[in-house]
Amino acid sequence: MYQTISENQRHEFIAKLQPVLPEIQYYLPSFLDRRILFVMNKMGFADWQNFMSYLDNDHSYDAIFSFLMVPVTEFFRDSLVWHTLFHTIVPKLIKNDPCHVWFPDCSSGHEVYSLCMLLDILNVRNRVRIYAGCKSQQTIDKIQTGVYSAQCESMLVANYKNAEIPYDISKYYTINYNSLICNPELLSNVSFIHSSSLLEDEVPQISLIMYRNSLLYYTTDSQHTFITTMYKKMNFGAYLLLGIKEGGNIFGLQALFSTYNKDLGLYRKK
Protein backbone atom coordinates (compact mmCIF):
# COMPACT_ATOMS: atom_id res chain seq x y z
CA MET A 1 0.00 0.00 0.00
CA TYR A 2 1.15 3.52 -0.77
CA GLN A 3 2.96 4.88 2.28
CA THR A 4 1.28 7.68 4.20
CA ILE A 5 1.93 9.75 7.29
CA SER A 6 -0.64 10.73 9.86
CA GLU A 7 -2.09 14.19 10.40
CA ASN A 8 -0.36 14.35 13.78
CA GLN A 9 2.99 13.55 12.21
CA ARG A 10 2.46 16.25 9.59
CA HIS A 11 1.66 18.81 12.30
CA GLU A 12 4.71 17.76 14.28
CA PHE A 13 6.90 18.26 11.22
CA ILE A 14 5.34 21.65 10.47
CA ALA A 15 5.84 22.80 14.07
CA LYS A 16 9.54 21.96 13.93
CA LEU A 17 10.22 23.63 10.59
CA GLN A 18 7.88 26.61 10.70
CA PRO A 19 10.34 28.88 12.58
CA VAL A 20 12.85 28.51 9.76
CA LEU A 21 10.44 27.93 6.87
CA PRO A 22 7.25 29.94 7.44
CA GLU A 23 5.84 28.90 4.05
CA ILE A 24 5.54 25.32 5.22
CA GLN A 25 2.20 26.15 6.85
CA TYR A 26 0.82 27.08 3.40
CA TYR A 27 1.64 23.81 1.62
CA LEU A 28 -1.16 21.50 0.53
CA PRO A 29 -1.28 18.67 3.09
CA SER A 30 -1.14 15.99 0.39
CA PHE A 31 1.96 17.61 -1.13
CA LEU A 32 3.67 18.01 2.22
CA ASP A 33 3.00 14.38 3.11
CA ARG A 34 4.70 13.24 -0.09
CA ARG A 35 7.68 15.51 0.47
CA ILE A 36 8.14 14.42 4.10
CA LEU A 37 8.23 10.80 2.97
CA PHE A 38 10.65 11.74 0.19
CA VAL A 39 12.95 13.55 2.66
CA MET A 40 12.88 10.59 5.06
CA ASN A 41 13.65 8.19 2.25
CA LYS A 42 16.50 10.29 0.86
CA MET A 43 18.03 10.80 4.29
CA GLY A 44 17.68 7.16 5.26
CA PHE A 45 15.10 7.48 8.03
CA ALA A 46 12.66 4.60 8.37
CA ASP A 47 11.61 5.51 11.90
CA TRP A 48 9.58 8.65 12.62
CA GLN A 49 11.00 9.26 16.11
CA ASN A 50 14.56 9.06 14.82
CA PHE A 51 13.65 11.54 12.13
CA MET A 52 12.14 13.93 14.68
CA SER A 53 15.23 13.59 16.89
CA TYR A 54 17.40 14.48 13.93
CA LEU A 55 15.30 17.60 13.28
CA ASP A 56 15.69 18.59 16.92
CA ASN A 57 19.44 18.40 16.65
CA ASP A 58 20.12 19.76 13.17
CA HIS A 59 19.55 23.47 13.15
CA SER A 60 20.87 24.28 9.70
CA TYR A 61 18.09 22.33 7.97
CA ASP A 62 19.93 22.72 4.67
CA ALA A 63 19.82 19.02 3.85
CA ILE A 64 16.11 18.91 4.68
CA PHE A 65 15.38 21.92 2.49
CA SER A 66 17.33 20.53 -0.43
CA PHE A 67 15.12 17.42 -0.49
CA LEU A 68 11.89 19.13 0.56
CA MET A 69 11.85 21.57 -2.36
CA VAL A 70 10.86 20.33 -5.81
CA PRO A 71 13.78 20.89 -8.15
CA VAL A 72 13.45 21.99 -11.75
CA THR A 73 15.29 19.29 -13.62
CA GLU A 74 15.57 20.73 -17.09
CA PHE A 75 17.16 23.69 -18.78
CA PHE A 76 14.71 25.50 -21.10
CA ARG A 77 11.77 23.42 -19.83
CA ASP A 78 8.67 24.11 -22.00
CA SER A 79 10.42 25.25 -25.16
CA LEU A 80 7.62 27.46 -26.41
CA VAL A 81 7.87 29.58 -23.27
CA TRP A 82 11.57 30.23 -23.94
CA HIS A 83 10.87 30.87 -27.60
CA THR A 84 8.42 33.58 -26.56
CA LEU A 85 10.78 35.02 -23.96
CA PHE A 86 13.54 35.25 -26.56
CA HIS A 87 11.57 36.58 -29.51
CA THR A 88 8.92 38.71 -27.79
CA ILE A 89 9.11 39.36 -24.06
CA VAL A 90 12.76 40.12 -23.33
CA PRO A 91 13.13 42.51 -26.32
CA LYS A 92 10.13 44.42 -24.93
CA LEU A 93 11.43 44.42 -21.36
CA ILE A 94 14.85 45.83 -22.12
CA LYS A 95 13.35 48.90 -23.73
CA ASN A 96 12.85 50.12 -20.17
CA ASP A 97 15.78 50.57 -17.79
CA PRO A 98 16.27 49.27 -15.22
CA CYS A 99 15.04 45.79 -16.01
CA HIS A 100 14.72 43.55 -12.98
CA VAL A 101 13.78 39.88 -13.08
CA TRP A 102 12.84 37.93 -9.97
CA PHE A 103 12.85 34.18 -9.36
CA PRO A 104 11.06 34.01 -5.99
CA ASP A 105 11.72 30.31 -5.50
CA CYS A 106 14.91 29.15 -7.13
CA SER A 107 15.49 25.51 -6.25
CA SER A 108 18.08 24.23 -8.72
CA GLY A 109 19.30 27.07 -10.94
CA HIS A 110 18.28 25.47 -14.23
CA GLU A 111 15.95 28.34 -15.05
CA VAL A 112 18.34 31.04 -13.88
CA TYR A 113 21.09 29.67 -16.11
CA SER A 114 18.64 29.25 -19.00
CA LEU A 115 17.60 32.89 -18.73
CA CYS A 116 21.21 34.09 -18.42
CA MET A 117 22.14 32.17 -21.57
CA LEU A 118 19.18 33.67 -23.38
CA LEU A 119 20.09 37.20 -22.25
CA ASP A 120 23.69 36.69 -23.29
CA ILE A 121 22.62 35.55 -26.75
CA LEU A 122 20.53 38.71 -27.02
CA ASN A 123 23.57 40.66 -25.82
CA VAL A 124 21.57 42.30 -23.03
CA ARG A 125 22.80 40.40 -19.98
CA ASN A 126 24.47 43.47 -18.50
CA ARG A 127 21.20 45.42 -18.77
CA VAL A 128 19.17 43.00 -16.70
CA ARG A 129 19.50 42.38 -12.97
CA ILE A 130 18.24 39.01 -11.75
CA TYR A 131 17.18 38.31 -8.16
CA ALA A 132 16.98 34.66 -7.22
CA GLY A 133 15.39 33.70 -3.91
CA CYS A 134 16.67 30.43 -2.44
CA LYS A 135 15.57 28.71 0.73
CA SER A 136 18.97 27.30 1.57
CA GLN A 137 22.55 28.53 1.40
CA GLN A 138 23.53 25.04 0.29
CA THR A 139 21.35 25.48 -2.80
CA ILE A 140 22.90 28.86 -3.57
CA ASP A 141 26.42 27.44 -3.22
CA LYS A 142 25.54 24.53 -5.47
CA ILE A 143 24.02 26.75 -8.15
CA GLN A 144 27.06 28.98 -8.13
CA THR A 145 29.33 26.05 -8.93
CA GLY A 146 27.29 25.54 -12.12
CA VAL A 147 27.71 21.77 -11.89
CA TYR A 148 24.85 19.56 -13.09
CA SER A 149 24.54 15.97 -14.17
CA ALA A 150 25.86 15.32 -17.69
CA GLN A 151 22.52 13.68 -18.38
CA CYS A 152 21.03 17.18 -18.42
CA GLU A 153 22.73 17.88 -21.71
CA SER A 154 20.43 15.83 -23.94
CA MET A 155 17.42 17.57 -22.41
CA LEU A 156 19.08 20.97 -22.71
CA VAL A 157 19.88 20.41 -26.38
CA ALA A 158 16.42 19.04 -27.21
CA ASN A 159 14.56 21.81 -25.35
CA TYR A 160 16.78 24.52 -26.80
CA LYS A 161 16.36 23.19 -30.32
CA ASN A 162 12.58 23.19 -29.89
CA ALA A 163 12.76 26.77 -28.63
CA GLU A 164 14.03 27.73 -32.10
CA ILE A 165 16.63 30.19 -30.90
CA PRO A 166 19.16 30.38 -33.73
CA TYR A 167 22.44 30.46 -31.81
CA ASP A 168 24.95 27.88 -30.65
CA ILE A 169 24.27 27.15 -26.98
CA SER A 170 27.28 24.89 -26.43
CA LYS A 171 29.64 27.76 -25.64
CA TYR A 172 27.87 28.29 -22.30
CA TYR A 173 28.77 24.94 -20.78
CA THR A 174 31.34 22.19 -20.83
CA ILE A 175 30.97 18.47 -20.32
CA ASN A 176 33.53 17.09 -17.93
CA TYR A 177 33.38 13.40 -17.00
CA ASN A 178 29.83 12.97 -15.63
CA SER A 179 29.08 16.64 -15.23
CA LEU A 180 27.66 19.48 -17.24
CA ILE A 181 29.33 22.65 -16.02
CA CYS A 182 27.71 25.97 -16.79
CA ASN A 183 30.01 28.93 -17.25
CA PRO A 184 29.80 30.66 -13.82
CA GLU A 185 30.39 34.02 -15.53
CA LEU A 186 26.78 33.76 -16.66
CA LEU A 187 25.72 34.56 -13.08
CA SER A 188 27.52 37.92 -12.92
CA ASN A 189 24.20 39.74 -13.10
CA VAL A 190 22.45 37.51 -10.54
CA SER A 191 21.92 38.43 -6.89
CA PHE A 192 21.01 35.45 -4.75
CA ILE A 193 18.71 36.06 -1.80
CA HIS A 194 18.82 33.52 1.00
CA SER A 195 15.35 33.78 2.46
CA SER A 196 12.77 31.47 3.88
CA SER A 197 9.80 33.07 2.13
CA LEU A 198 9.11 35.20 -0.91
CA LEU A 199 6.94 37.28 1.40
CA GLU A 200 10.13 38.54 3.02
CA ASP A 201 12.27 39.11 -0.08
CA GLU A 202 13.50 42.65 -0.57
CA VAL A 203 13.55 43.30 -4.30
CA PRO A 204 13.21 46.48 -6.39
CA GLN A 205 10.27 47.03 -8.77
CA ILE A 206 10.21 44.02 -11.06
CA SER A 207 9.61 43.72 -14.82
CA LEU A 208 9.35 39.94 -15.00
CA ILE A 209 8.67 37.34 -12.32
CA MET A 210 9.40 33.72 -13.13
CA TYR A 211 7.54 31.60 -10.60
CA ARG A 212 6.83 28.45 -12.56
CA ASN A 213 5.18 25.36 -11.10
CA SER A 214 5.48 26.55 -7.51
CA LEU A 215 1.92 27.67 -6.76
CA LEU A 216 0.81 24.10 -7.54
CA TYR A 217 1.89 23.10 -4.07
CA TYR A 218 0.10 25.73 -2.00
CA THR A 219 -3.41 26.05 -0.62
CA THR A 220 -5.85 28.35 -2.36
CA ASP A 221 -5.63 31.03 0.31
CA SER A 222 -1.86 31.15 0.25
CA GLN A 223 -1.85 31.30 -3.54
CA HIS A 224 -3.78 34.54 -3.16
CA THR A 225 -1.29 35.85 -0.61
CA PHE A 226 1.66 35.10 -2.89
CA ILE A 227 0.00 36.53 -5.99
CA THR A 228 -0.84 39.74 -4.13
CA THR A 229 2.69 40.04 -2.76
CA MET A 230 4.23 39.61 -6.19
CA TYR A 231 1.74 42.07 -7.69
CA LYS A 232 2.87 44.77 -5.27
CA LYS A 233 6.50 44.30 -6.26
CA MET A 234 5.87 44.63 -10.01
CA ASN A 235 5.87 47.54 -12.42
CA PHE A 236 2.65 48.31 -14.24
CA GLY A 237 2.44 45.98 -17.27
CA ALA A 238 5.14 43.68 -15.87
CA TYR A 239 4.99 40.00 -16.77
CA LEU A 240 4.29 37.07 -14.48
CA LEU A 241 5.35 33.70 -15.79
CA LEU A 242 3.71 30.69 -14.14
CA GLY A 243 3.83 27.04 -15.15
CA ILE A 244 2.00 26.08 -18.33
CA LYS A 245 -0.54 24.03 -16.36
CA GLU A 246 -1.06 26.42 -13.44
CA GLY A 247 -3.50 28.46 -15.47
CA GLY A 248 -6.41 30.62 -14.56
CA ASN A 249 -7.57 28.65 -11.54
CA ILE A 250 -4.96 30.22 -9.29
CA PHE A 251 -6.97 32.15 -6.74
CA GLY A 252 -6.65 35.92 -7.13
CA LEU A 253 -4.79 35.83 -10.43
CA GLN A 254 -7.58 37.03 -12.71
CA ALA A 255 -8.36 40.04 -10.55
CA LEU A 256 -4.82 41.40 -10.64
CA PHE A 257 -3.43 40.16 -13.94
CA SER A 258 -4.60 39.98 -17.52
CA THR A 259 -3.93 36.81 -19.49
CA TYR A 260 -1.19 37.27 -22.07
CA ASN A 261 -1.10 33.62 -23.10
CA LYS A 262 -2.73 30.98 -20.91
CA ASP A 263 -0.98 28.08 -22.65
CA LEU A 264 2.39 29.61 -21.76
CA GLY A 265 1.30 30.56 -18.24
CA LEU A 266 2.10 34.17 -19.07
CA TYR A 267 0.20 37.04 -17.41
CA ARG A 268 0.56 40.83 -17.17
CA LYS A 269 0.00 43.10 -14.23
CA LYS A 270 -3.17 45.15 -14.71
Place this chain on the structure above:
Amino acid sequence: MEIATTYKLIVIGGSAGSFASVNHILQELPARFPIPIVICMHRLKHVNSGFKETLEIVSKNKVVEPFHNDLLEPGHIYIVPANYHMMIQSDMRVLFSTEELVNFTRPSIDVLFYSVAQSFGKNAIGIILSGAHKDGVDGLHDMYKIGATTVVQDPQEAQVPTMPQAVLDVMKPHYIFTLRSMIAFLKAHI
Protein backbone atom coordinates in the same frame (compact mmCIF):
# COMPACT_ATOMS: atom_id res chain seq x y z
CA MET B 1 -18.83 -10.84 -10.94
CA GLU B 2 -21.69 -8.84 -9.44
CA ILE B 3 -21.34 -5.09 -9.97
CA ALA B 4 -23.19 -3.03 -7.39
CA THR B 5 -21.18 0.15 -7.29
CA THR B 6 -21.83 3.73 -8.23
CA TYR B 7 -18.79 4.61 -10.23
CA LYS B 8 -17.55 8.19 -10.25
CA LEU B 9 -14.42 7.94 -12.36
CA ILE B 10 -12.50 5.75 -14.80
CA VAL B 11 -8.71 5.94 -15.04
CA ILE B 12 -6.81 4.33 -17.88
CA GLY B 13 -3.06 3.79 -18.01
CA GLY B 14 -1.08 2.77 -21.04
CA SER B 15 2.29 2.95 -22.66
CA ALA B 16 3.76 1.48 -25.83
CA GLY B 17 1.09 0.05 -28.09
CA SER B 18 -1.85 1.50 -26.20
CA PHE B 19 -2.60 4.44 -28.45
CA ALA B 20 -4.73 2.42 -30.88
CA SER B 21 -6.55 0.80 -27.96
CA VAL B 22 -7.42 4.15 -26.39
CA ASN B 23 -8.56 5.38 -29.78
CA HIS B 24 -10.82 2.37 -30.17
CA ILE B 25 -12.33 2.67 -26.68
CA LEU B 26 -13.11 6.36 -27.07
CA GLN B 27 -14.58 5.82 -30.53
CA GLU B 28 -17.03 3.27 -29.14
CA LEU B 29 -18.17 5.08 -26.00
CA PRO B 30 -21.41 7.05 -26.37
CA ALA B 31 -21.64 10.83 -26.20
CA ARG B 32 -22.39 12.42 -22.82
CA PHE B 33 -20.70 9.53 -21.04
CA PRO B 34 -21.97 9.77 -17.45
CA ILE B 35 -18.61 9.90 -15.63
CA PRO B 36 -15.23 11.45 -16.47
CA ILE B 37 -12.47 9.32 -17.95
CA VAL B 38 -8.80 10.15 -17.29
CA ILE B 39 -6.11 8.76 -19.57
CA CYS B 40 -2.46 8.64 -18.52
CA MET B 41 -0.11 7.57 -21.28
CA HIS B 42 3.66 7.70 -21.46
CA ARG B 43 4.75 9.93 -24.30
CA LEU B 44 7.71 12.00 -25.35
CA LYS B 45 7.63 15.41 -23.75
CA HIS B 46 9.60 17.16 -26.48
CA VAL B 47 7.38 16.06 -29.30
CA ASN B 48 3.85 17.16 -30.02
CA SER B 49 2.52 13.72 -30.82
CA GLY B 50 -0.91 14.97 -31.91
CA PHE B 51 -2.35 12.58 -29.33
CA LYS B 52 -5.06 14.90 -28.07
CA GLU B 53 -5.94 16.11 -31.55
CA THR B 54 -6.35 12.55 -32.82
CA LEU B 55 -8.56 11.58 -29.89
CA GLU B 56 -10.68 14.67 -30.46
CA ILE B 57 -11.48 13.39 -33.93
CA VAL B 58 -12.65 9.95 -32.83
CA SER B 59 -14.23 10.69 -29.45
CA LYS B 60 -17.88 11.57 -29.08
CA ASN B 61 -17.00 13.18 -25.75
CA LYS B 62 -14.96 16.34 -25.30
CA VAL B 63 -11.22 15.71 -25.01
CA VAL B 64 -9.39 18.03 -22.63
CA GLU B 65 -5.85 18.50 -21.34
CA PRO B 66 -6.76 20.00 -17.97
CA PHE B 67 -5.23 22.81 -15.94
CA HIS B 68 -4.36 22.69 -12.27
CA ASN B 69 -7.48 22.84 -10.09
CA ASP B 70 -9.87 22.11 -12.99
CA LEU B 71 -13.00 20.23 -12.01
CA LEU B 72 -13.54 16.89 -13.78
CA GLU B 73 -16.92 16.67 -15.45
CA PRO B 74 -19.02 13.91 -17.02
CA GLY B 75 -18.90 13.72 -20.80
CA HIS B 76 -15.23 14.67 -20.82
CA ILE B 77 -12.08 12.71 -21.55
CA TYR B 78 -9.04 14.08 -19.71
CA ILE B 79 -5.53 13.56 -21.02
CA VAL B 80 -2.69 13.79 -18.49
CA PRO B 81 -0.22 16.31 -19.95
CA ALA B 82 3.38 15.44 -20.68
CA ASN B 83 5.98 16.23 -18.00
CA TYR B 84 3.50 16.59 -15.10
CA HIS B 85 2.26 14.10 -12.55
CA MET B 86 -1.50 14.34 -12.18
CA MET B 87 -3.56 13.53 -9.12
CA ILE B 88 -7.29 13.75 -8.47
CA GLN B 89 -8.88 14.85 -5.21
CA SER B 90 -12.15 13.49 -3.86
CA ASP B 91 -13.88 16.75 -4.87
CA MET B 92 -12.95 15.91 -8.50
CA ARG B 93 -10.33 18.66 -8.71
CA VAL B 94 -7.11 18.04 -10.58
CA LEU B 95 -3.73 18.59 -8.97
CA PHE B 96 -0.48 18.70 -10.91
CA SER B 97 3.06 18.24 -9.73
CA THR B 98 6.53 18.47 -11.21
CA GLU B 99 8.02 16.29 -8.49
CA GLU B 100 10.64 13.67 -9.28
CA LEU B 101 10.08 11.00 -11.92
CA VAL B 102 8.33 7.87 -10.65
CA ASN B 103 9.24 4.63 -12.42
CA PHE B 104 11.51 6.78 -14.63
CA THR B 105 8.53 8.65 -16.00
CA ARG B 106 6.44 11.78 -15.56
CA PRO B 107 3.51 11.50 -15.77
CA SER B 108 3.41 8.29 -13.82
CA ILE B 109 0.38 6.02 -13.96
CA ASP B 110 1.15 4.89 -10.42
CA VAL B 111 0.90 8.45 -9.10
CA LEU B 112 -2.49 8.93 -10.77
CA PHE B 113 -3.83 5.57 -9.61
CA TYR B 114 -2.59 6.05 -6.02
CA SER B 115 -4.47 9.33 -5.81
CA VAL B 116 -7.62 7.75 -7.24
CA ALA B 117 -7.39 4.89 -4.74
CA GLN B 118 -7.15 7.37 -1.88
CA SER B 119 -9.86 9.71 -3.18
CA PHE B 120 -12.46 7.38 -4.66
CA GLY B 121 -11.97 3.94 -3.11
CA LYS B 122 -14.42 1.46 -4.58
CA ASN B 123 -16.11 4.11 -6.71
CA ALA B 124 -13.46 4.02 -9.42
CA ILE B 125 -12.43 1.74 -12.24
CA GLY B 126 -8.74 1.35 -13.08
CA ILE B 127 -7.67 -0.04 -16.44
CA ILE B 128 -4.20 -1.04 -17.61
CA LEU B 129 -3.63 -1.36 -21.34
CA SER B 130 -0.70 -2.37 -23.50
CA GLY B 131 2.78 -1.19 -22.51
CA ALA B 132 6.46 -2.05 -22.21
CA HIS B 133 6.71 -0.86 -18.63
CA LYS B 134 5.72 -1.69 -15.09
CA ASP B 135 4.41 1.75 -14.20
CA GLY B 136 0.79 1.43 -13.10
CA VAL B 137 1.10 -2.04 -11.57
CA ASP B 138 1.44 -0.85 -7.97
CA GLY B 139 -1.19 1.83 -8.45
CA LEU B 140 -3.71 -0.64 -9.83
CA HIS B 141 -2.88 -2.99 -6.96
CA ASP B 142 -3.62 -0.20 -4.48
CA MET B 143 -6.93 0.48 -6.19
CA TYR B 144 -7.75 -3.23 -5.94
CA LYS B 145 -6.90 -3.40 -2.25
CA ILE B 146 -9.14 -0.46 -1.47
CA GLY B 147 -12.08 -1.93 -3.36
CA ALA B 148 -11.95 -0.31 -6.77
CA THR B 149 -12.77 -2.34 -9.86
CA THR B 150 -9.60 -3.34 -11.70
CA VAL B 151 -9.35 -4.26 -15.35
CA VAL B 152 -6.43 -5.40 -17.48
CA GLN B 153 -6.25 -5.72 -21.23
CA ASP B 154 -5.72 -9.35 -22.19
CA PRO B 155 -1.93 -9.63 -22.71
CA GLN B 156 -2.56 -11.93 -25.65
CA GLU B 157 -4.37 -9.11 -27.39
CA ALA B 158 -2.12 -6.24 -26.22
CA GLN B 159 0.36 -4.98 -28.80
CA VAL B 160 3.05 -4.92 -26.08
CA PRO B 161 2.05 -7.35 -23.29
CA THR B 162 4.68 -6.41 -20.66
CA MET B 163 2.51 -4.00 -18.67
CA PRO B 164 -0.72 -6.04 -18.47
CA GLN B 165 1.32 -9.17 -17.81
CA ALA B 166 3.20 -7.38 -15.01
CA VAL B 167 -0.15 -6.72 -13.35
CA LEU B 168 -1.11 -10.38 -13.62
CA ASP B 169 2.23 -11.35 -12.07
CA VAL B 170 1.42 -9.54 -8.83
CA MET B 171 -2.37 -9.59 -8.50
CA LYS B 172 -5.58 -11.06 -9.81
CA PRO B 173 -7.59 -8.17 -11.26
CA HIS B 174 -11.36 -8.35 -11.38
CA TYR B 175 -11.35 -8.62 -15.16
CA ILE B 176 -8.98 -9.56 -17.96
CA PHE B 177 -10.68 -8.20 -21.02
CA THR B 178 -10.20 -7.95 -24.74
CA LEU B 179 -10.93 -4.43 -25.95
CA ARG B 180 -14.30 -5.55 -27.24
CA SER B 181 -15.32 -6.95 -23.86
CA MET B 182 -13.89 -3.92 -22.08
CA ILE B 183 -16.03 -1.56 -24.15
CA ALA B 184 -19.13 -3.72 -23.60
CA PHE B 185 -18.45 -3.72 -19.85
CA LEU B 186 -18.09 0.06 -19.70
CA LYS B 187 -21.25 0.58 -21.71
CA ALA B 188 -23.21 -1.83 -19.54
CA HIS B 189 -22.10 -0.74 -16.10
CA ILE B 190 -21.72 3.01 -16.27
